[in-house]
Amino acid sequence: MKNISVTAFIHILFSVAIAILLATFLLFLSWDKDRQKIEEFKRYQLISITFLSNLRLNPSQEELEKLYEKLHVKPVSKAEVKLIKDEIKKGGKTIFTGGSSAGRVQVFSINDTHYIYVQRMSYNLMLRDDRPADYKFEIAMTTGVFLILLLLLLYLAVLKKLYPLKKLHKEIQRFAQGDMNTCITYEHDDEIGKIAKSFDDAIRHINELSASKNLFMRNMMHELKTPITKGRIVAEMLDDESTKKILVRAFERMNELISELAEIERVTTQSFEPNMEYVTLEEVLQKSQEMLMAEKSCVKIEIENKALTTDIKFMALAIKNLLDNGIKYGKDKCVTLRTNDSFIEVVSEGDALEHPLNYYTEPFSQAEKRSSGFGLGLYIVHSILQKHGYKLGYRYEEGKNIFMIEPDMRRRFG
The missing domain is CATH 3.30.565.10 (Histidine kinase-like ATPase, C-terminal domain)
Structure with a gap:
């Protein structure tokens, strides 16, 4: 983890966060599906027991209406019953079957609409399930999508915030490779902007020192050449061969030193590139x-x-x-x-x-x-x-x- 870049770490962090959020969301959907099945079974079991027990008492129409309202069901008109039975025979799906010695209750699903068929001696009721819509799934979907989008927006915002750091890195690399005219730009006064300003100040200072050093070296070598040449000429005029030899050798070594310093100055500069x-x-x-x-x-x-x-x-x-x-x-x-x-x-x-x-x-x-x-x-x-x-x-x-x-x-x- 120590050698992972900040950008890569952010990629990993947000990827893990989104993966955890998606896994949690999928687990919730699975749990919600099982919960709906259990609640549906309990509801139709309650309807089955309630209707079969009440129909034994030969309830009045008013009592039936109260029962319909209480259990959130609506009776189907006689004209629709035949059509519904035909649809059940063609493609209806039985989702619940229950009953006792008092009668039988079946629940069919047709195009996401549930119909409850109650059979009890003289009673044959076809009811439409009219329970209020459950928006838990829609709420969960909306919440999940919102959180994922929020994470993505945060991810993009963090990357955008780090973009100047990449730009700063490239500009510093250019300077390190010998581009002494590199100018580090900074737009904002945040931490990255302050670092960029510090590097820009450092580059300016280094350039000033480098220019001063180069000027000093060139002036020094130029100024030394003249007295060395004059000294060499004077040394050649001496009659004493031993002294002349020592002085000539000394002046030759001085010339060698100046030449070596000139080569060092050129070779060691960052901008030096060999002519391959x-x-x-x-x-x-x-x-x-x-x-x-x-x-x-x-x-x-x-x-x-x-x-x-x-x-x-x-x-x-x-x-x-x-x-x-x-x-x-x-x-x-x-x-x-x-x-x-x-x-x-x-x-x-x-x-x-x-x-x-x-x-x-x-x-x-x-x-x-x-x-x-x-x-x-x-x-x-x-x-x-x-x-x-x-x-x-x-x-x-x-x-x-x-x-x-x-x-x-x-x-x-x-």
């Missing part, structure tokens, strides 16, 4: 090697060429960062790139990671001894793979660190 195209794995790896600032002899390729649909630029960047890590931190400063059932593995010799993999996929979180990097490489890899429906895995075997790019089954099937 049909390429081969060889094309991706070729682009990765072009981006890699290292000797090709340091990278050993053992791949089976495959076709895949991906953003070649960003997938190449992810593989380049894995290769770069393997070269930087490997004992022999070389790395092997191979394919298997998973997808791609990047293998390098070295000590096992001191922390779980998720520690290294956080920005700026690197082992203390790894002072040659900024701790952004695996974070960028992780972010790119997430956008492409892959995940980054790791295992350590026989003195080798193995980073794996493999399909994220939870994302594909979850």
Whole structure:
């Protein structure tokens, strides 16, 4: 029950309520039918006993009239008796038979009209049952229909009241999927309207913060580029080769950091969508090697060429960062790139990671001894793979660190 949506719960609740009401109504009809049969039997039994006992006393016409009125019956004229008897013979249904040594009483039903035939020596009376109409069934039907309609109206009213919640959910989903221009509308000042207003205020605030962050990042990277370029030019003019080498390397690392920050800003935005195209794995790896600032002899390729649909630029960047890590931190400063059932593995010799993999996929979180990097490489890899429906895995075997790019089954099937 915890995972059932509010709408589904309301469907179930009203369905059960209507089912219970219908079951109660049908039980009442069954009970009412049995009650009518019992009351009818008792009534005709009373008429039988009353008439047979009174006819023995040879009552006057006035006494008979009083008896008719008391028992709610009317005598049938002699002209109608013959016609009624013919109808009884054709399709009349006997619903009661009673009597004693004093005589006999039979009740026939013709077209929902009941006729009482009393036989007593010299008396042969044909009476029409004239009891007042019983409206209990009609009242029950009206009440039942009214209650069902009332429940249906309440059901529709509740669904209508919840409709803005569905609309709100769709608008929030649009925002979560990267539509930063989503505007949540709200018409009423009820609880749902207040929630919608709060979400709209939150979206506006998030957009303001995001715009402020983007402006800050772009200005910062732009402002840093100029002094770094000037510093690089000045460093090249130095005569001391040792100092020049240190400064040039420092400025190169600053440029790398700015470039990595730019890629992080783009990849991690909600609105980022990879430019998917049909390429081969060889094309991706070729682009990765072009981006890699290292000797090709340091990278050993053992791949089976495959076709895949991906953003070649960003997938190449992810593989380049894995290769770069393997070269930087490997004992022999070389790395092997191979394919298997998973997808791609990047293998390098070295000590096992001191922390779980998720520690290294956080920005700026690197082992203390790894002072040659900024701790952004695996974070960028992780972010790119997430956008492409892959995940980054790791295992350590026989003195080798193995980073794996493999399909994220939870994302594909979850």
